[in-house]
Amino acid sequence: MDETVPISVTVNGVTVDRRVEPRQTLVDFLRYGLELTGSHVGCEQGVCGACTVRVDGAIVRGCLMLAVQCDGSRVETIEGVAGSGAAGTGEVFDLQQAFAQENALQCGFCTPGMLLTAQDLLARKPGASSQDIREALSGNYCRCTGYHAIVEAVRKTAESRGRT
Amino acid sequence: MTAIEKGRSYIGESVVRPQTKRLLAGRGVFTDDVTLPRMLHVAFVRSPHAHARIVSIDAAGARALPGVVAVVTGEDMAPVCSGWVGTLAHFQGMKSAMQRPLATGKASWQGEPVAAVVAESRALAEDGVSAVRVEWEPLPAVTDPERALDPLTPVIHPELGDNLAFTLELSSGDVEAAFKGADAVVTDTFTMGRHTGVTLEARAILADFDPSERRLTVYHSFQAPNMMQDILAHHLGLPEQDVRVICKDVGGSFGIKVHIYPDEMATCALSVMLGRPVKFTADRLESFVSDIHAREHRVKAELAVKRDGTILGMRVDDLTGIGPYSVYPRTSAVEGNQTIRLTPGVYRFRDYAASLRVVFQNKTPMCQYRAVGHPIAFAVMEAMVDRAARGLGLDPVDVRRKNYVTAEMYPHTSQTGYFFERLSHEEALDKLLEISGYRALCAERDQLRKQGIHRGLGLCAFIELTTPGPAFYGVGGARISSQDGCTIKLEPSGKLTCMTGVTEQGQGTDTMIAQVVASAVGLAMEDVRVLTGDTMVSPYGGGTWASRGAGIGGEAALQTGKAIRGNILKVAAAILQCEPEDLDIRLGKIVDLLTGEVRLELGELGRIAYFRPDTLPKDFQSELTVTRHYVPRHQGFAFTNGIQLSHVEVDVETGFVRLLKHWCVEDCGRVINPRLVDEQLRGAIVQGIGAALYEHLVYDEQGQLLTGTMMDYLVPMAAEMPEIVVGHVETPTAYAEGGFKGAGEAGTAGAPGAVLNAVNDALAPFGARVTSQPITPEVVLKALGAL
Numbered sequence: 001m002d003e004t005v006p007i008s009v010t011v012n013g014v015t016v017d018r019r020v021e022p023r024q025t026l027v028d029f030l031r032y033g034l035e036l037t038g039s040h041v042g043c044e045q046g047v048c049g050a051c052t053v054r055v056d057g058a059i060v061r062g063c064l065m066l067a068v069q070c071d072g073s074r075v076e077t078i079e080g081v082a083g084s085g086a087a088g089t090g091e092v093f094d095l096q097q098a099f100a101q102e103n104a105l106q107c108g109f110c111t112p113g114m115l116l117t118a119q120d121l122l123a124r125k126p127g128a129s130s131q132d133i134r135e136a137l138s139g140n141y142c143r144c145t146g147y148h149a150i151v152e153a154v155r156k157t158a159e160s161r162g163r164t
Numbered sequence: 165m166t167a168i169e170k171g172r173s174y175i176g177e178s179v180v181r182p183q184t185k186r187l188l189a190g191r192g193v194f195t196d197d198v199t200l201p202r203m204l205h206v207a208f209v210r211s212p213h214a215h216a217r218i219v220s221i222d223a224a225g226a227r228a229l230p231g232v233v234a235v236v237t238g239e240d241m242a243p244v245c246s247g248w249v250g251t252l253a254h255f256q257g258m259k260s261a262m263q264r265p266l267a268t269g270k271a272s273w274q275g276e277p278v279a280a281v282v283a284e285s286r287a288l289a290e291d292g293v294s295a296v297r298v299e300w301e302p303l304p305a306v307t308d309p310e311r312a313l314d315p316l317t318p319v320i321h322p323e324l325g326d327n328l329a330f331t332l333e334l335s336s337g338d339v340e341a342a343f344k345g346a347d348a349v350v351t352d353t354f355t356m357g358r359h360t361g362v363t364l365e366a367r368a369i370l371a372d373f374d375p376s377e378r379r380l381t382v383y384h385s386f387q388a389p390n391m392m393q394d395i396l397a398h399h400l401g402l403p404e405q406d407v408r409v410i411c412k413d414v415g416g417s418f419g420i421k422v423h424i425y426p427d428e429m430a431t432c433a434l435s436v437m438l439g440r441p442v443k444f445t446a447d448r449l450e451s452f453v454s455d456i457h458a459r460e461h462r463v464k465a466e467l468a469v470k471r472d473g474t475i476l477g478m479r480v481d482d483l484t485g486i487g488p489y490s491v492y493p494r495t496s497a498v499e500g501n502q503t504i505r506l507t508p509g510v511y512r513f514r515d516y517a518a519s520l521r522v523v524f525q526n527k528t529p530m531c532q533y534r535a536v537g538h539p540i541a542f543a544v545m546e547a548m549v550d551r552a553a554r555g556l557g558l559d560p561v562d563v564r565r566k567n568y569v570t571a572e573m574y575p576h577t578s579q580t581g582y583f584f585e586r587l588s589h590e591e592a593l594d595k596l597l598e599i600s601g602y603r604a605l606c607a608e609r610d611q612l613r614k615q616g617i618h619r620g621l622g623l624c625a626f627i628e629l630t631t632p633g634p635a636f637y638g639v640g641g642a643r644i645s646s647q648d649g650c651t652i653k654l655e656p657s658g659k660l661t662c663m664t665g666v667t668e669q670g671q672g673t674d675t676m677i678a679q680v681v682a683s684a685v686g687l688a689m690e691d692v693r694v695l696t697g698d699t700m701v702s703p704y705g706g707g708t709w710a711s712r713g714a715g716i717g718g719e720a721a722l723q724t725g726k727a728i729r730g731n732i733l734k735v736a737a738a739i740l741q742c743e744p745e746d747l748d749i750r751l752g753k754i755v756d757l758l759t760g761e762v763r764l765e766l767g768e769l770g771r772i773a774y775f776r777p778d779t780l781p782k783d784f785q786s787e788l789t790v791t792r793h794y795v796p797r798h799q800g801f802a803f804t805n806g807i808q809l810s811h812v813e814v815d816v817e818t819g820f821v822r823l824l825k826h827w828c829v830e831d832c833g834r835v836i837n838p839r840l841v842d843e844q845l846r847g848a849i850v851q852g853i854g855a856a857l858y859e860h861l862v863y864d865e866q867g868q869l870l871t872g873t874m875m876d877y878l879v880p881m882a883a884e885m886p887e888i889v890v891g892h893v894e895t896p897t898a899y900a901e902g903g904f905k906g907a908g909e910a911g912t913a914g915a916p917g918a919v920l921n922a923v924n925d926a927l928a929p930f931g932a933r934v935t936s937q938p939i940t941p942e943v944v945l946k947a948l949g950a951l
Contacts, residue, residue, distance in 0.1 A: 035199075040415070079190045096188040101180060146848075147881075
């Protein structure tokens, strides 16, 4: 018995038409359905932020949203916002550079979610202070860095964006 | 021609990790990201009881589900994968029971896997798990370590006779005399909460057995690929060379991913049984009940002091519950062993007696997690020092300084037999006081107290065991390599490919190794590509644990770099018809040693050596792939040291502890990459802070885990964490040419003690103190008598 449901989603600018199980989460759809493995699964409860993606411009937990809920939506993942990582190839290029410079990632598992969350903060609050950054990132768990370098990387990016 | 006056050393430079680019672009490849043709997924039926007999397992319903390929029980798997016992011969008298990939007969902790369901997707496998009917006969659970040895307490493994896994007594000097001669004795009991590593990437393994060649390839989120290769070969009965373990990107490890887990062994056995790739990725709920736990200790301590603050002697009694099995192959005795051996090591007093009991219980198995034993040892020691100082009206800085093992005492052997080549407690303390402005903070604290603001400052001096030799595991019979190899190949283009036995989980191992190799050979860093974590390719080694990457892997890389440099110069001399001693390699070019004049490009050397060796002398053979190995031979461990300071504010109405700032000065010998060391320390400190304030695996009396989700088990998040300032003293080891020691665990070693002492400093005006971790608001309010 086929219980799958058709959906049409624009992912990183490309429209994809798929049939999905109603119970499949957005992040599982992205990872296993579309092989966009840059979004990670950490807790499946909306606590850790590793699965953070953007749906219609707003950041969401990919583990708390079902793929079927994204029918007709625009979804952006790390693969979409990061480009190749080279200058000018993605909207978070400067954040990527700052993260590398500050060593704001160790294992890198939280990093895609951190970048998307930081990008969201800087869009909403361009002059974010260290405390603003800590609060905005407080739903993104990082076990490696202790957060200090991540806060520095985001703060420096905010500063440099403010100058240009 | 141009001249290059001197070569470049990257040692001591904060080089940016080149490997972060792919992680920042979402192009990391973690184990769950790997997909193979015909791949299946496994989910496990886990015991819902802490202790229960398996009466029967009915898999018919699961087998009938669409997409379910197999349901396998412990009995089914026993012929394919042999069991194991987690003991080591050098822990005399240690015992543990036979453990199997899937429990047979009974389950001994809530979460122990008892059956496996293999299906076409993880979701279908989970559907299958729900359809397996297990009939259980619950047995009484042993949970409280204090009662584990009572005659009336059930024995978890009757064949062992009792619930005692290991016991140890240590004694140095004359502790009775020390206590008789004391002006004051302070006594306390510390309760350290069980917690775990919570790697953001859960444990994951993908096993791919090819029955035609009987070869097993395993993708594993793991720290020690050669150890896994050896164990898989042994327990699955495969030739070692036919087992390949590949560790791609690893999403955090911290000692969690260095042990043998039944579900991971079962996954490999299933691939052998089914002849298809089988993937297991733990979900967070099963991580909490199946990843190793750590640090459940009750420590009684007594400290004998003179009126002037001189420590005369100490007694320590440590009791720890490790779950129902000692974990294979490193054992679960190491944490307690290190706790009682490390406790007095910062100080010079000689009269010390300690006892340790390691007991079985029906909780998730405990084993080595980052900074094994250290956080307990130094929280206890440093809390006792502060308490003695406070009681005697002495300054905590002065009491430490008075009792340190001091500069003129090295080399020094500790009360418990640890050898210290040279440590730097006094310099580290001086530097800490300077960078933190400690005295001004004390004055501010005293001022604020008058306004009802309760801040505290807590010091924690520590030593860290790094760079272990074979005495750690090898002598006890564990096939865990303490030596590591490095292979460097000169590519025809004149660039280097380097393979190392130490592994990468985000520390920057590959960057550190590239810095050492580039400096030793004379190339630019970007011309060195480092590969780690593939047993088919890397030279044999131990991997990454016990802060061994720089001390062992770094030294092996240095020696290999020197060796290939010598070989490259021989080829250059043959081409240029001169002596190798007259040449040098600088920035990837062969230059004249004296003038720096460029004589030959390395790419040209490579072209001749690989493609036109006919133009070289007939008796000359170039050797442009070199392997060297290194093992520490002159000391058991390369100990490091440091001191941390925590500054907190305690809300005495709510019991909340707010972290204001944290400082750490540590000495890991010669620093290869200061930024990477600083970030190791910061991350490790935050793990220690998590233990001190938040993280707690709470069990009820029936052995049910009550905090088994990330909603209930609190981890440190960005908003609560303080700014962390790091300083260094550099005391290189003279036993290895590079002078490198380890740095990965120092932060976790000292942070819990510093936070504990800071909270107690804040509570001192109330005559209150806390002696248990995590220091939750409830603990603080109870100490204040408000609850």
